[in-house]
Amino acid sequence: MNLGLDLDGTITESPEYFALLKKAWKRAGAKIFVISYRSDYNKAKEDVERLIGEVDEIILVDSFEGKAAVIKEKHIGFYYDDQPEMMHNIPAEVQVFLVRNGGNFDYHDRRWVMSDKTAKLI
Numbered sequence: 716m717n718l719g720l721d722l723d724g725t726i727t728e729s730p731e732y733f734a735l736l737k738k739a740w741k742r743a744g745a746k747i748f749v750i751s752y753r754s755d756y757n758k759a760k761e762d763v764e765r766l767i768g769e770v771d772e773i774i775l776v777d778s779f780e781g782k783a784a785v786i787k788e789k790h791i792g793f794y795y796d797d798q799p800e801m802m803h804n805i806p807a808e809v810q811v812f813l814v815r816n817g818g819n820f821d822y823h824d825r826r827w828v829m830s831d832k833t834a835k836l837i
């Protein structure tokens with residue numbers, strides 16, 4: 716089972732944590748993939764290596780469905796992202812982790828920021 720990480724708003728939010736996580740997964744013999752919406756591969760690689768060091772592969776996509784397809788293709792069993800709408804297309808057998816940041820959480824209100832497309836209020 717491999718590990719998948721989003722870059723912006725995820726790795727950038729907590730690089731120390733993801734660097735440690737990456738080392739633990741490496742030791743376990745699993746692969747680490749960074750999947751990003753960015754379009755500049757070299758800049759993405761430079762940022763990933765500066766923040767958490769080398770990973771097995773950096774894959775750039777241009778849609779939510781694109782991320783979900785990579786997650787399936789690369790046998791990613793655990794995936795971190797900061798955009799809840801990303802989780803829609805990810806199969807149930809993949810465990811997902813939502814990273815909190817200023818874009819998806821209102822610290823003043825102390826509530827998540829989501830649209831009714833993303834969240835089902837109870």
Ligand SMILES: [Mg+2]
Nearest residue numbers: 721723724797
């Ligand atoms: Mg993100």
